[in-house]
Amino acid sequence: MMDFEDDEILQGFVEESLEHLSSIENDLLAIEEGGAAIDEELVNKVFRAAHSIKGGAGFMGLTAIQELSHATENILGMVRNKSIIPTPEIINVLLIAADQLQTMIEDVANSNEADIANQVSALNAIAEDSKNKQASPKPVPAVEPEAPKAEIAEDAFVLFAEAAPVKTPPIEQEEIVPEAVLAETPAVIETPAVIETPVVETAIEVVSTVVQNIAPQVPATKESKAEGKKTTAQSDTTLRVHVSLLDSLMTLAGELVLSRNQLLQTISTPELHNVDTVGQRIDLITSELQEAIMLTRMQPIGNVFGKFPRVVRDLSKQLGKTIDLNIVGKDVELDKTIIEAINDPLTHLVRNSVDHGIELPAERLKRGKSERGQIILKAFHEAGQVCIEISDDGKGLDEEVLTASAVSKGLISPEQAQLMSGKEKINLIFMPGFSTAAKVTDVSGRGVGMDVVKTNLDQLGGNVEILSELGHGTTISIKLPLTLAIIPCQIITLSNERYAIPQVNLEELLRISASQVKERIERVGDAEVVRLRGNLLPLIRLADVIGLGQQDKDQSSAALDTAGDSALNIVVVSTGSMKYGLIVDSLQDSEEIVIKPLGRHLQQCKAYAGATIMGDGRIALILDLGNIAKMATLNSLEGTQRAAELAQIAEDESQIQKDRQSLLIFHNAEKEQFAVPLNQVERIEKIKRADIEDVGNHRTMQYRGGNLPLIQVDDVAVVNPLADHDDLLVIVFNVALTTVGLLAVGPVDAIEVFVDIDDKTLKQPGIMGSSIINGNTTLLVNIFELVKNIFPEWYSEQDTPLIETEDMKEPPTILIAEDSNFFRNQLRSYMIEAGYHIIESEDGVEALQKLEDHFDEISLLVTDIEMPNMDGFVLTERIRAHHRFSELPVIALTTLASEENRERGKAVGIDEYHVKLDKERLMAAVHGIIKRIF
Incomplete structure (x- = not known):
């Protein structure tokens, strides 16, 4: 063997061989899927890979690698010659051989001491049996209609029956085929049109025995090797970068040098007025250079996804399941560091989908599903992050089973379990030591894994979320930053640090x-x-x-x-x-x-x-x-x-009778305080007064590649004019399907308070009422009314009342359950303006009574959540439990649009959740439900 010390030739062989092996696994799986319809180009690709490894190993004196790659090459040659069909059993042997080759090449210095006897025996058994079948074909027996046909084992390999002789393909010029290969090339044999196959049971038994002997020594998947150590030294030391990107880097480096020279020249002169200009140029070039350099680290996520067809194939066979894996978004790029770090978490999640998610074929058939399970592995960009989803159409997660398991293991108390939302129950699987497996196996059951997955993803600045529907499947969604090298951060201080x-x-x-x-x-x-x-x-x-x-x-x-x-x-x-x-x-x-x-x-x-x-x-x-x-x-x-x-x-507090509101506090004039519901605000932008343009009798500003119309409270309401400040705020709303900005001045604050709203004293166009907040009289802005007064044309097509149909003899009736006079009046005005009849109630108890009295008239219930005597949750539960009312549509209106409230609302049977005072979305939902009914 050659000297391994600083041997560049040997390192080149290792890197080239690992590159050949990086795609051989998926190629073999594709060959297996094709079966008898052999893709000669694909088989040739794998054959050449094995041949190249064999040739290089022979030159280096790596005898074990040479011998195993030679035996692998022989089988691939027979597949290429169509001497054998690539059955799952044969592909298993080839995959195991490829795994062993990779293991030896990664530890090339000790490769000659590796024990490859089992792998070589398995490969030679396939080759020998194939030659025996070709050399001694049995004659076709006389026609015997009653004779039973031979049963062919599922994993058996079968000789191709051809009328023409099998031709040995021409040897490519760049390949030197050793005498050993020529000696083992199948002879040209004429075969009868039909071969009686007493089934190659003997050969299959030999191969199966050898494979069983190999299994404990060579892992069936590369995934297990990843757990022990990092694979491919190549991936840690080299990157492939497109030449055009290198050209761009060279250009930017040249620009940076020129800018540096310009800066040095500028600061060496007494006149420093050009420093700002040079600084801006350097800033721009630096940003572009940073982006280009970050691109050199970006790698397709397909480098990770490529291993999963093998993982799913091997594990599904081990568990007796039939599963199809669909991969979407292989070209999505991530930082190389993140790609390496998510390898193990993704492997665990995919294995979980195979093991825990997809049911056995018999169980799936009982549930009315196809016996073939489906797993979808998907990557895509969203909001400046990379999202990865692992979805399956399996049995889904049972919240109660998860909770019972956590309680039984002492991870949570029964009292805690009773208070948990559905989402929190599902998230129990992230707790250390949690498992629902009945027994410990090689695949699962040890109570480790998901907590490690979450910890690893947290360390990457990512997060994981689980959505599951019992009986229909589970989707695990992961969000990751594009890179870890440069990230945007919020800077805070603590004790001057x-x-x-x-x-x-x-x-x-x-x-x-x-x-x-x-x-x-x-x-x-x-x-x-x-x-x-x-x-x-x-x-x-x-x-x-x-x-x-x-x-x-x-x-x-x-x-x-x-x-x-x-x-x-x-x-x-x-x-x-x-x-x-x-x-x-x-x-x-x-x-x-x-x-x-x-x-x-x-x-x-x-x-x-x-x-x-x-x-x-x-x-x-x-x-x-x-x-x-x-x-x-x-x-x-x-x-x-x-x-x-x-x-x-x-x-127990009396203030619970008031409505709790999340409000954004701002000012129009110095001493005049206003508020809008915080849930209506899209963004708050800081601008200079000089940014405002007057165009066509309207204020506007350039915003995100377009123009943002600007309005002021004093455009409609009789209030003090906007303060004459150079620094202004723009509160961005989405009204009438259009983005609009409300000009304001600071200070601003987001608060949550219990308020009594006076809807009479200071009410006027654009102002829905007032309240005392933090000791200040505060005017509550009706942004929808402001916009409608300033831009009435925006509403010309949206103000059409309820669309009547032939089945609608009179306007539908809507029951409103709301304890606040202010909000009840708002809702009533919305509904009457749209042409509906209204029945009002002040709490859940009164609403149930009104429903009893007017059930034949009422088409829809719109209810508050926080009400005395009976809240909206309990009201909805009572309605769903009543045989007469159970199908009545229910819309919940609240200031508490939290995830926990939505989960509880969904559990009790609320159809839709909407935020108070958002007239447009509420009325769109009401119209939609009424149209479906009629």
């Missing part, structure tokens, strides 16, 4: 004024929570978690016991299925940062995922939000428990 929070985990920023801290931050036991748009959000004080000294801790812990001298800044973040608020000192700008790994002495600090160097040269640590939640002993179950306790507290 800066920290970075990845924007992929950022939900929103919340500021609670000093006067509201005691009112809005509540304690449940030792935990702090804030109510945010109907959800209870657990809070974590970053200073307490990372330890900034006892004095800081004492001050932060005592914050709720004093009035407080400053506001609270809260960063609302999500990681996996968890969502919480991180209390910090202050919020700074969002920046793109370059991630640097932590030094060895800091790697034990679990609160940090890395570090970055800021523009001033100082270090900022990147927070690991998943580990911070663990360090604070926070999990979603605690959140559920807190929610139940706090809800009980809230029910």
